[in-house]
Amino acid sequence: MHNNRLVVIAGLVVGFFGAFLVLWGNPLNMGICVACFVRDIAGGIGLHRAEIVQYIRPEIIGFIWGAFLLSIFNGEFKVRGGSAPLIRFLLGAIMMIGALAFLGCPLRMILRLAAGDLNALVGFLGFSGGIWVGSQFLKMGFSLGPSQVLGKINGLIIPGLMLILFVLFISLPDIFFSSTEGPGSSRAPILLALGAGLAVGSLSQRSRLCTAGALRDLFLIKNLHLFIGIIAIFSAALVGNLILGNFSIGFADQPVSHTDYLWNFLGLGLVGITAVMLGGCPLRQLILSGEGNTDSGLIFFGMLAGAAISHNFGLAGSPGGLGMAGQIAVIGGFIITFSIAGTIIIVNKK
Amino acid sequence: MGNNLIDTRGLSCPEPVLKTRQAMVDKNNSVIRILVDTEVARDNIRNQAEQENFSFSLEKQGEDYLITLKRRD
Numbered sequence: 434m435h436n437n438r439l440v441v442i443a444g445l446v447v448g449f450f451g452a453f454l455v456l457w458g459n460p461l462n463m464g465i466c467v468a469c470f471v472r473d474i475a476g477g478i479g480l481h482r483a484e485i486v487q488y489i490r491p492e493i494i495g496f497i498w499g500a501f502l503l504s505i506f507n508g509e510f511k512v513r514g515g516s517a518p519l520i521r522f523l524l525g526a527i528m529m530i531g532a533l534a535f536l537g538c539p540l541r542m543i544l545r546l547a548a549g550d551l552n553a554l555v556g557f558l559g560f561s562g563g564i565w566v567g568s569q570f571l572k573m574g575f576s577l578g579p580s581q582v583l584g585k586i587n588g589l590i591i592p593g594l595m596l597i598l599f600v601l602f603i604s605l606p607d608i609f610f611s612s613t614e615g616p617g618s619s620r621a622p623i624l625l626a627l628g629a630g631l632a633v634g635s636l637s638q639r640s641r642l643c644t645a646g647a648l649r650d651l652f653l654i655k656n657l658h659l660f661i662g663i664i665a666i667f668s669a670a671l672v673g674n675l676i677l678g679n680f681s682i683g684f685a686d687q688p689v690s691h692t693d694y695l696w697n698f699l700g701l702g703l704v705g706i707t708a709v710m711l712g713g714c715p716l717r718q719l720i721l722s723g724e725g726n727t728d729s730g731l732i733f734f735g736m737l738a739g740a741a742i743s744h745n746f747g748l749a750g751s752p753g754g755l756g757m758a759g760q761i762a763v764i765g766g767f768i769i770t771f772s773i774a775g776t777i778i779i780v781n782k783k
Numbered sequence: 784m785g786n787n788l789i790d791t792r793g794l795s796c797p798e799p800v801l802k803t804r805q806a807m808v809d810k811n812n813s814v815i816r817i818l819v820d821t822e823v824a825r826d827n828i829r830n831q832a833e834q835e836n837f838s839f840s841l842e843k844q845g846e847d848y849l850i851t852l853k854r855r856d
Contacts, residue, residue, distance in 0.1 A: 436826065436830065509821075509822050511820070511821065511846070513793065513820075516793065516795065571797070571798070571801060576794065576795075576798055577795060578793075578794075579792060579793025579794050580793040580794075580795075581793060582820075582846070641823050641826070643796075646796060646797065649797060650797065653797060653801060653804075654797065654800060654801065654804050654831060655834075656830065656831065656834065658830060711795070712795030712796045712797075712798075713795075713796060728795075
């Protein structure tokens with residue numbers, strides 16, 4: 434089917450950049466990671482002071498601008514918003530806390546898997562479980578309610594802010610916090626990173642690629658379409674990693690990861706549930722932000738806040754594992770998420 | 784507009800296609816009409832119609848789309 438071809442092309446391009454951005458300077462097994470890169474931007478603008486993860490990642494700006502430009506071009510730029518904004522902000526923050534407990538968004542999970550990191554397999558099981566739970570919520574009548582049509586200016590806020598951020602970043606780089614060691618200091622050249630972001634952003638806009646939607650559609654409507662995109666990401670990244678000699682299979686000593694099985698499982702489980710409740714994975718939220726969806730724009734802000742909370746309070750995973758504070762935060766995230774979902778389901782039933 | 788019109792405008796993914804599928808599963812529905820406001824929902828419903836053996840027709844109504852699905856025998 435014509436549609437499948439698009440999602441395969443998008444997946445292959447994401448997988449290719451996922452592998453090769455590492456060669457060009459990004460951290461190992463982190464050619465692309467939406468959660469990590471949003472976290473780096475949160476650090477870059479000083480929302481948290483974890484010195485090893487601060488950088489204005491041009492890829493994120495590229496994702497949003499790629500989606501923005503293509504959606505303007507193909508008439509899919511539609512400005513909407515006002516569907517449970519505060520809940521979306523909160524769930525965006527919780528999604529981020531879960532991702533940083535695992536050390537990566539679902540996209541990085543696929544890239545880690547394609548580099549032989551078996552901890553990502555544990556994460557994948559958790560993610561699938563979370564998507565399954567979120568899908569049950571939807572079946573039980575969970576909905577954050579319809580959005581409204583808003584004036585065009587609302588949809589320009591996120592792309593506009595990204596443009597300002599980028600212009601400031603290239604003209605006055607010293608005003609931002611910037612890592613000199615650790616993952617935040619491993620960077621692909623700015624224009625290459627931006628270009629990769631634009632390619633991934635526009636192709637994801639066109640194909641609706643979504644790591645959460647892939648499994649959700651499989652569970653809910655027995656539709657394989659988006660899952661084919663995931664297989665494409667994995668395949669391209671696997672081939673790329675083998676070419677680059679960046680493949681070693683096992684659990685221990687994998688780059689920017691930990692072997693705390695339970696918390697890898699639960700961290701991405703929390704991402705799975707919140708992603709289904711929010712209508713898409715972290716990458717998809719950025720794409721929707723570019724397309725004029727201000728609810729997703731607010732989720733993006735929620736993700737920035739979640740990253741700040743995560744690093745200011747030591748909730749993020751590290752190669753040593755997930756500390757007590759992070760474990761409590763993940764459990765707390767589940768409690769809040771289930772409370773919100775449960776309340777909405779009960780109210781909608783009445 | 785009949786009372787079997789499903790209005791999915793403004794709903795996040797995958798609610799439009801989910802509501803459509805719920806209507807498809809009910810064998811009493813031979814014709815289903817859905818109002819959508821995004822191309823994503825439109826395309827998802829088109830894919831789903833193909834998979835569940837429904838015919839698909841589309842009518843643009845301003846910014847929105849009115850989709851009519853008919854069960855194939």
